Amino acid sequence: MWICSLTGFTLGWTYHYSNETMKWAEARKWCQTNFSDMVVIQNQLENDYLVDLLPPRNSSPYFWIGISKTYANETWRWIGNNSTWMGNESWAENEPNNNSTEFCVEIYTRPGPSRGKWNDAKCGADKYATCYKAQCTDSTCDRGRCHEIINNVTCLCEPGFVGNRCQTVNEWWWSEGREACFTYKCKCFSLCHLSWCACIDVLPVAAVECAPVPDLDHGNLKCSSMNLTVNSTCRVTCSFGFFTIASEHVTCHTSGLWSGPRPNCAKRWAIKISKNSIL
Structure with a gap:
């Protein structure tokens, strides 16, 4: 089977249709196998745009679109997003006729006043598939949600991030406590119960965590953060009669490793020397 692509634009989703009914x-199923899914129309602008791209046909079969229902009195719903959008003039004259066996919808592409209008039809009828392929992927936006419209892909950024892919941390941005600053290699400031971050570099650092430092047998370990994220520090205080070996504190690096060997406490040994001892 041939696949026909409607390459009217390169940004945003693309439309495609089959050359067989x-x-x-x-x-x-054919749309899901070859593209993203059957076409979903969200407003009248998209409806008009699509029908301008589809090849004109003077008679049936026309083109399936992704709206259907399962029984006679059910509301028509779009696949995927479950939208119930209906334009004021979407249906062709005298349609839908609420036939008890017509639960799927085709779009007319014939010339004349019915061009671009919808008709309910039997789902078992043979018509051409109309599909779309989404351009948004999991990697399109670093820290944001990918939003597609006709001829455009936009990243809607999370608070504190900017850029066409939400890839840049603002130099100053409000945070929810010190941990947010640590995650992005920023310095945290506080004033009047509010916190904000001044970032050392503008590219975000992955939210890594270092492995927990094991408890000490003869001392206490106090860490600056419950979540051992980047720039968190842990400091050791040894019990009476013990002293610190290695380092008194360690810092969590962006690699997910601590800055030095594990802190530990060792016993102080007292050496008793008698009067008759020869030094």
Whole structure:
């Protein structure tokens, strides 16, 4: 089967259709196999844009679109997002006719006043599949949500991040406590119960954590953060009669490793010397 692509734009999703007819369920499976899913129309602008790209046909079969229902009195719903959007003039004249066996929808591409209008049809009828391929992926936006519209992909950034891919930390941004600053190699300031971060570098650092430092047998370990994230420090205080070996404190690095060997406490040994001892 040939795949026909409607390459009217390169940003945002792309539209595609089959050159062979198939039933509605088969059409959706075909779209999911080759692209993202059957086409979903979110507003009248998209409806008009799509029909301008589809090839004109003077008679049936036309093109399946991703709206359906499962029984006669159910509301029409779009696949995927479960939207119930219906334009004021989406349906062709006298449609939908609420036929008890017509639970799927085609879009007309014939010239004339019905062009771009919808018609409810039997899901077992053979029509052309109309699909879309999403451009948003898990890696499109570093710290944000990818949003697609016609001819555009936009990253909606999380608070504190900017850039076309939300890849840059603001030089100053409000945070929820010191841990947020540690995560992004920033210095934390506080005033009047508010905290903000001044970032050392503008590229975000992955939110890594160092492994917990084991408890000491003869001392106490106090860490600056419950979550041992980047720049967290742990300091050891030995019990009476014991002293610190290695380092008194360690710092969590961006590599996820501590800055030095594990702190520990060793016993102080007292040496008793008698009067007759020869030194």
